[in-house]
Amino acid sequence: MSENDVILTAPEPALDQPGKVYEAIREDIISGRLEPSARLKVADLAASYGTSTNPVREALQQLRGEGFVVMEANRGARVVAIDEAFVRDIIEIEVLIEPALTRWFVSIVTDADIAELEAAQAEIEALNFSDPQRHGQLDTRFHQLIYDRHYNRHAADLWWKHREILRAISRRFPTSLSRRVAVLGEHRELIACIRRQDAEGAAAIVARHVEGSGRHIIEQMGVAKRNGPRKRPA
Amino acid sequence: MSENDVILTAPEPALDQPGKVYEAIREDIISGRLEPSARLKVADLAASYGTSTNPVREALQQLRGEGFVVMEANRGARVVAIDEAFVRDIIEIEVLIEPALTRWFVSIVTDADIAELEAAQAEIEALNFSDPQRHGQLDTRFHQLIYDRHYNRHAADLWWKHREILRAISRRFPTSLSRRVAVLGEHRELIACIRRQDAEGAAAIVARHVEGSGRHIIEQMGVAKRNGPRKRPA
DNA sequence: TTCGAACGGATCGTACATTATTTGTGGCAT
DNA sequence: ATGCCACAAATAATGTACGATCCGTTCGAA
Numbered sequence: 001m002s003e004n005d006v007i008l009t010a011p012e013p014a015l016d017q018p019g020k021v022y023e024a025i026r027e028d029i030i031s032g033r034l035e036p037s038a039r040l041k042v043a044d045l046a047a048s049y050g051t052s053t054n055p056v057r058e059a060l061q062q063l064r065g066e067g068f069v070v071m072e073a074n075r076g077a078r079v080v081a082i083d084e085a086f087v088r089d090i091i092e093i094e095v096l097i098e099p100a101l102t103r104w105f106v107s108i109v110t111d112a113d114i115a116e117l118e119a120a121q122a123e124i125e126a127l128n129f130s131d132p133q134r135h136g137q138l139d140t141r142f143h144q145l146i147y148d149r150h151y152n153r154h155a156a157d158l159w160w161k162h163r164e165i166l167r168a169i170s171r172r173f174p175t176s177l178s179r180r181v182a183v184l185g186e187h188r189e190l191i192a193c194i195r196r197q198d199a200e201g202a203a204a205i206v207a208r209h210v211e212g213s214g215r216h217i218i219e220q221m222g223v224a225k226r227n228g229p230r231k232r233p234a
Numbered sequence: 235m236s237e238n239d240v241i242l243t244a245p246e247p248a249l250d251q252p253g254k255v256y257e258a259i260r261e262d263i264i265s266g267r268l269e270p271s272a273r274l275k276v277a278d279l280a281a282s283y284g285t286s287t288n289p290v291r292e293a294l295q296q297l298r299g300e301g302f303v304v305m306e307a308n309r310g311a312r313v314v315a316i317d318e319a320f321v322r323d324i325i326e327i328e329v330l331i332e333p334a335l336t337r338w339f340v341s342i343v344t345d346a347d348i349a350e351l352e353a354a355q356a357e358i359e360a361l362n363f364s365d366p367q368r369h370g371q372l373d374t375r376f377h378q379l380i381y382d383r384h385y386n387r388h389a390a391d392l393w394w395k396h397r398e399i400l401r402a403i404s405r406r407f408p409t410s411l412s413r414r415v416a417v418l419g420e421h422r423e424l425i426a427c428i429r430r431q432d433a434e435g436a437a438a439i440v441a442r443h444v445e446g447s448g449r450h451i452i453e454q455m456g457v458a459k460r461n462g463p464r465k466r467p468a
Numbered sequence: 469t470t471c472g473a474a475c476g477g478a479t480c481g482t483a484c485a486t487t488a489t490t491t492g493t494g495g496c497a498t
Numbered sequence: 499a500t501g502c503c504a505c506a507a508a509t510a511a512t513g514t515a516c517g518a519t520c521c522g523t524t525c526g527a528a
Contacts, residue, residue, distance in 0.1 A: 017307070018307045018308065018479085018480065018481090019307060041509095041510070041511090042510080042511075043509095043510075043511095051481075051482090052481060052482045052483075053481095053482085053483095053511095054288070054291075054480080054481060054482075054483095055480080055481070057288075057292055057511090057512090058291055058292055058295040058480095059295070061292040061293070061295040061296040061299070062295040062296065062298055062299040063299065064296055064299060065295070065296040065297065065298060065299020065300040065301075066299040066300075067299075073251070073252045073253060073488095073511090073512095074252065074487085074488050074489065074510090074511055074512075075488090075489070075490095075510090075511075076510070076511060077511095085385075086388075088386075089386045089387060089388035089389065090388060092334075092386055092389065093331065093386075093388060093389055093392070096330040096331060096334055097327065097330060100326070100330055151319075152322075152323045152326055152327075153323060154320075154323035154324060154327060155323065155326065155327055158327070252511085252512060252513090275477095275478070275479090276478080276479075277477095277478070277479095285513075285514090286513060286514045286515075287479095287513095287514085287515090288512080288513060288514070288515095289512080289513070291479090291480090292512095307479090307480095307520095308478085308479060308480075308519080308520050308521065309478090309479080309520090309521075309522095310478070310479060311479095
């Protein structure tokens, strides 16, 4: 068996509905159970998910189309390799899209929306990064409240896809203290701008927010690399 | 046989290499041989391309991941339906991305690059829209000269994907006279800005250019609809 | 006319065959 | 003895064929 083969523990019986294999593999990639650059053998995956090879093959093709998986002819599939350039590329796109989505949100926001944002933010502050997993969920929901309302489904979906990729990476690293205070501060500022209908201000904060997130991830990737590559964070 | 089944003429023998079926279907979608919302039956496609069903199924899954095809469980695949909202969504994203890519290009452009741009533009002007197909190729090349140099492969690929979708649509409609003069003028302005290292000016022109392109396509879609839906433009 | 069961068709899943790549082994030359 | 090349076996992807399942339609009876 080669160095980076993947073994999933549970045979996970009975996921019959079509599309379920796709969901499962995708979730395993995003959640980090399948690590970046991990080799994906159809036979192994089929065994893991308790189906035959064809659904797995089709799922991998779809994931390839979405950019979660890369394939070489006659050489199989791998989880997409994630390096600094990869993160930077995605962040640069988000720096363009998210402010635009935010501007629109400001123009249609209601008091109820702001209340929801504040509730989400209150939860985030209460949790105070004690549970990284949960924090990720809450943070995603916070921004989702803003972006999901947009009429441009393509843009919103693109954001969502990028968000999931970034989540898959962030998950492997801790959040630095300085980043934590920045996140909380920027969220508060963002809510303030939204309330006072300051679209440009909100857009600017979001741009900062995304850039900071990207910078933080790339820095964490750097220290992880300097500390020696390892399969799992210590 | 239902209203919108698809029959491709040539059995097209011998496309053995893996991935070729994907290429073929994709090309047939982009070139318009497979029209928007056309039903895609794996058996038919397999027969058309001279293979069995599995390669077709995998190709369709990949195309689904890329957004060229939509699938419903147990109900098969269709070419993605293209309406005004669809075009508007894509254009809005491009209005954000293309100016950013252009700014970068201005910062690294060489005399040789400008010469290439002018050569491409000269060809476009010489052709003067007499051959729509050829014009599309030249116009794509013109912009590709600018975007393909960018370090952000994700952004460039995204542009390329959107470009192909838009090309698939535009192909079905004529280019109005006013749009023609606008295109030529904007290209010239763009070159001028690039030469004088005016990144912001270039970005602004590109934004105008993309917006105008989107507006034009949507208008053409409107007149086509008012003239009654038909399979092919008259 | 309406409800329901049978039919036809197409997708989805399983199993198998083929082909390509990789890995391991042995012999040969240096 | 060591390094290199050729060849063979194993491994895994790709292609083909078939059966099962699901959906829409049609035909028939109340």
